[in-house]
Amino acid sequence: MTATVPATEAAPPPPLLHADDVTVVRDGRPILDEVSLTVRPGEHWALLGANGAGKSTLLGLCGAVTHPTHGTVEVLGRRLGTVDLRELRAYVGHVNPRHPLRSPLPVREVVLTGLTNSVEPVPRRRPTPEQEEQADHLIDLLGLAHRADARWPTLSQGERGRTLIARSLMPRPRLVLLDEPATGLDLAGRERLLDSLDTLRAAHPELATVLVTHHLEELPAGTTHALLLRDGRLLASGAVDDVLTSDRISKCFDHPVHLERTDGRWSVRTRR
Ligand SMILES: Nc1ncnc2c1ncn2[C@@H]1O[C@H](COP(=O)(O)OP(=O)(O)OP(=O)(O)O)[C@@H](O)[C@H]1O
Structure with missing residues (x-):
């Protein structure tokens, strides 16, 4: 047996x-x-x-x-x-609702700052076309495609929260x-x-x-x-x-x- x-x-x-x-x-x-x-x-x-x-x-x-x-x-x-x-x-992606952004960046630019883990875009650091594509994918995933060009000060609190989640995902944490x-x-x-x-x-x-x-x-x-x-x-x-x-x-x-x-x-x- x-x-x-x-x-x-x-x-x-x-x-x-x-x-x-x-x-x-x-x-x-x-x-x-x-x-x-x-x-x-x-x-x-x-x-x-x-x-x-x-x-x-x-x-x-x-x-x-x-x-x-x-x-x-x-x-x-x-x-x-x-x-x-x-x-x-x-x-490690860190979503802090008190994100200290001051300049009126559009959603896509805010999401791209996740690549450099900086609040503002880093001068002379342009994202690659793949990175831009990934930003658009994440913006879409978080339900923000219609707001991709909207500027930070005009976003609702909820839109800001979702933008920051997309931002945190840029470095593929x-x-x-x-x-x-x-x-x-x-x-x-x-x-x-x-x-x-x-x-x-x-x-x-x-x-x-x-x-x-x-x-x-x-x-x-x-x-x-x-x-x-x-x-x-x-x-x-x-x-x-x-x-x-x-x-x-x-x-x-x-x-x-x-x-x-x-x-x-x-x-x-x-x-x-
Ligand atoms: N740097 C620090 N020095 C002294 N006490 C601190 C320091 N950081 C936090 N504390 C105290 O430690 C305790 C826990 O703080 P913490 O912010 O981790 O709590 P929390 O559960 O996140 O609170 P909340 O829900 O109010 O945000 C609190 O009593 C806070 O005052």
């Missing part, structure tokens, strides 16, 4: 980001306390927590913007502290970090932005994203994992359906809520 050989499970792809027991101390106080996070290709993480919980601090570590006080962070297999942070940052991308958007703006993120994830299945928010309504349906922070400490982390429960969210925000998921999206209301 031939023994049945169990099918070997494929090894998970190597992580794009691995933060191991990281602590960040500021003014003698841990604002992030022994937190771990591993992000692999195709995963879409939500970092959730109340104001001051440490979300932006953790995102700063993910984006190689800051160093941990204790613990280790590896971004794209390179350990922070042993590599040039600027070089590493070029491979493997990891994109989104810091409260729906802040200040009206209902339609938020929904368009979330649709764009889901379209993006479907078009680039290897891409991983980490999105910070305090509003569960602002999570795209394609969110796969979540990490909850409370007072700088890890409350829960893992597959989204295991982590996003009414009890855990109530504890995370110190408020009794009832959480529901409908058609992939979440909504909360106070539990009475």
Whole structure:
């Protein structure tokens, strides 16, 4: 009789980001306390927590913007502290809603600044025809084709957000970090932005994203994992359906809520 050989499970792809027991101390106080996070290709993480919980601090570590006080962070297999942070940052897309652009650049030019990771176009650096084509492709993907020539000051908040996501994708990053991308958007703006993120994830299945928010309504349906922070400490982390429960969210925000998921999206209301 031939023994049945169990099918070997494929090894998970190597992580794009691995933060191991990281602590960040500021003014003698841990604002992030022994937190771990591993992000692999195709995963879409939500970092959730109340104001001051440490979300932006953790995102700063993910984006190689800051160093941990204790613990280790590896971004794209390179350990922070042993590599040039600027070089590493070029491979991680970072969408900052407070993008400090002052000049009235058209959408296409703003997207192209993603190539040089600069706020303004770098003089004498002209994009290649392939790069221009890629910019147009991303503008289209983010639903902005009709606004490609519109200038930055005339864009709505939501159009700016989507322009910045397209910009972050120009260097073909493997990891994109989104810091409260729906802040200040009206209902339609938020929904368009979330649709764009889901379209993006479907078009680039290897891409991983980490999105910070305090509003569960602002999570795209394609969110796969979540990490909850409370007072700088890890409350829960893992597959989204295991982590996003009414009890855990109530504890995370110190408020009794009832959480529901409908058609992939979440909504909360106070539990009475
Ligand atoms: N450079 C710093 N020096 C001292 N304290 C800091 C510094 N940066 C952040 N903090 C404090 O650390 C805590 C966590 O800040 P962080 O911005 O990471 O929280 P957050 O969860 O992103 O908050 P929010 O939702 O309000 O943006 C806050 O209490 C903040 O005041």
